[in-house]
Amino acid sequence: MKLEDIKKKNIYSVPDKYFDQLPTRIQARVNESKPAFGSSWNWNLVYKIAAPALAVIFLVFYFGIRNNYSEQSADYLLAQVSTDDLIAYLGTTDLSTDEIIEELDFSDIELDFYDEGPIMQDMDINDEEIDALFDEYGIDGDIL
Amino acid sequence: MVIDHDDTDDLVQDVFIKVWKHVGNFREDAQLYTWIYRIATNECLNFLRKKKNKFFLPIHDVQNELSEKLDSSHYIDGDEIQLKLQKALLKLPDKQRLVFNMKYFDEMKYEEISEITNTTVGSLKANYHHAVKKIEAFLKNS
Numbered sequence: 484m485k486l487e488d489i490k491k492k493n494i495y496s497v498p499d500k501y502f503d504q505l506p507t508r509i510q511a512r513v514n515e516s517k518p519a520f521g522s523s524w525n526w527n528l529v530y531k532i533a534a535p536a537l538a539v540i541f542l543v544f545y546f547g548i549r550n551n552y553s554e555q556s557a558d559y560l561l562a563q564v565s566t567d568d569l570i571a572y573l574g575t576t577d578l579s580t581d582e583i584i585e586e587l588d589f590s591d592i593e594l595d596f597y598d599e600g601p602i603m604q605d606m607d608i609n610d611e612e613i614d615a616l617f618d619e620y621g622i623d624g625d626i627l
Numbered sequence: 628m629v630i631d632h633d634d635t636d637d638l639v640q641d642v643f644i645k646v647w648k649h650v651g652n653f654r655e656d657a658q659l660y661t662w663i664y665r666i667a668t669n670e671c672l673n674f675l676r677k678k679k680n681k682f683f684l685p686i687h688d689v690q691n692e693l694s695e696k697l698d699s700s701h702y703i704d705g706d707e708i709q710l711k712l713q714k715a716l717l718k719l720p721d722k723q724r725l726v727f728n729m730k731y732f733d734e735m736k737y738e739e740i741s742e743i744t745n746t747t748v749g750s751l752k753a754n755y756h757h758a759v760k761k762i763e764a765f766l767k768n769s
Contacts, residue, residue: 494705
């Protein structure tokens, strides 16, 4: 049997008034899927703006945390070591006193050698004698 | 394509809801009719694929199920030979059946079918020719 011998006919039918009611039913489904507040998201805009913004925030947060952590961890660990242990450790190294002094940052340390406290009063030594001592031992008074 | 009226009804609604949601993306590089038809064909094929995967049914079980609906549905009215033709169509792969329906029943041009299915005219002609041969062989043997 050939296909062309068969009468071409659409054998499918629909219920009465199907197409009349179809738009109403579709509209009902559309209304169900709408958000309650009537807001409509422009998802393209969300992707274009929110995604890069989130990426920037993440990077700032990540590197900020990382830097803070590395700084705090070094400072924190150092603070846990007692002064006596530090002195004992320095004694075991090959570093000389001058080399240690060179590494120190005196900007945060308040040095007041000219405060005439009880130690200076007991020493009975004047400024000229102090300068002479500096010259004898090769100490540069400017570092103080 | 899906035989059952209720399934067809669901799919028709899904198609128009998708059209409404995505009409802003319609680029007007094709006719609106072609664009809607493409959505409809994709929805049909996806539906049939999910049906086959849903309950882990072998393909021939889905064919049998659709074939039984041809016999039992209240919305199908055809004589014996036309029902045989529809059952023969169910033996074809879904996409081949789709092309056959568009060419034979909807009498669409190959160029239109090519735009909708994104297939070359040459492939469509070969596809349709093979479909006709398979159907004629099935009708001869049944």
